Amino acid sequence: MPVRNLPLHRPLLYFAGVNAVLFVVALVGVVLDDRVIAGSTAWFKPAKFALSFVLYSVALAWLMSLRPTASRLMNVMATVIVVAGAIEQVIIFGQVARGVRSHFNTTTTFNSVMWVTMGLTIVVLFLATFVVAVVLSFARIGDAATTWSIRLGLAITLVGLGLGNLMPGRESGVEGIAGAHTVGAPDGTPGMPLTGWSTTAGDLRIPHFVGMHALQFLPLFAALLVVLAARVPLLRVHSVRFGLVVTFAVGYAAVVALVTWQALRGQPLMHPDQSTLTAAAAIGVVVVLGALASIASAFATRQEVLA
Template structure:
């Protein structure tokens, strides 16, 4: 697959985001302003990187579709436009020194936040339609096909976690007309101590963990299938389609399970770095089931019984 065959608007968006990421990275060091406890250009940097990866992946997925090329083009163009609209608002709010997400403090801030919500909803629906088209598309390698299909479905679930962040907290509802509605963190205020770069809270739950992990199933599952195919050059068992298909299914189960687990952990107001006994027990069950599934998937397919010579029964 050459770049020329990829969806051009999405490739263009990916290129623009790469440039923006470099500019925002410069801003992190050149601009000493902070917002919600983080450098003001950190959010534009993270979103530029994320959108670049997302746009590139969707462009590749669209290249797999042989039917309905016009619909595929419009879906990709819709996603490209939605992503551009979102990043323009994020950068614009950073320039203004204003919070882009959850900010309803002024009519302008509220309108911009509503537009951002609309762009995400549009991108989610367009991605869902692409998922349906991929479910109907016949792909040459069955393990790769399964990885692509399960990857986009898990990614849709991860994207949907973002909608949980828009729900107002009890403290915000108690204010009557709050200027901030929704949050990344659960049980603590946004902007507190967090993990390096990603900023996920280390004192309370943080829905960004499940959102991030789930979204990147789009890349993780196809890359896993690709790694299995490469390993098949050295490991004879992995040359069998059935084994690779099963292993992709087991990895998808693990990946989806981790997404659900960290989201559940966050909703309970628990930091990702400090799981309690219940979370650890659930993680242990997930790992045991994955180990059992891996053993099953790796088992050599049973051989058919040898044919009995025609004269042996006479």
């Protein structure tokens, strides 16, 4: 893994720190505030958003620091992401403090303005992330495995962010609520521990979450391969690590597609039908075959393995 050449982007780090504090605040709210909004503990959504922004900001700051040279455009776009994210969090926490929904809420003029503002800031955040992804994609960071883990991770993250557009405008069955998370049941159905994802219907938050956090998982997977290479000779071969990273990325993207398909059919994540299980098994087979093919590539460079 390459040595960090640039300082971490300070606004992103500050934003991560603020969200870490907000996460703790929201957890306190979960314990002390017994209000329920849209069938869930009032402070549960703010806690999830705060944690998600911590992971997103830290990962992006780290990836930006890996570039060999600074980019003014990328620094500006990262600051735009911080501003957009900050507006999102002010609205989410502010609406919860008022005891009303933050998302899809058009019940009053004020709530409508807040919801439209959130929609606009998400578009800005998406576009700024896209610019950062493009700039990073043209940079060669370390070996091919590391470089492509970043490129593919950012690409899948953009898809994950875009999947959030499946929720606004869905029929909620509630007057003044212009969208829904769940498919096949109203929002507020029983949810899984920690995530809150529906256990009785499809939930579009799942593909949105899984896709968005490819930004962390793929580069970390590449870093793990480098660490393991100290003990596993096969992983010292560049072609093996590159093949494993691409295989992992293909499998990850396929999982995003699978959980999207599952949610759109109104099916809970933990209760897959035969079609979902068959698709999951096919993804598993492809990943295993890809991993085996990557390992087999080492035998074409046996001298490198022995070295």
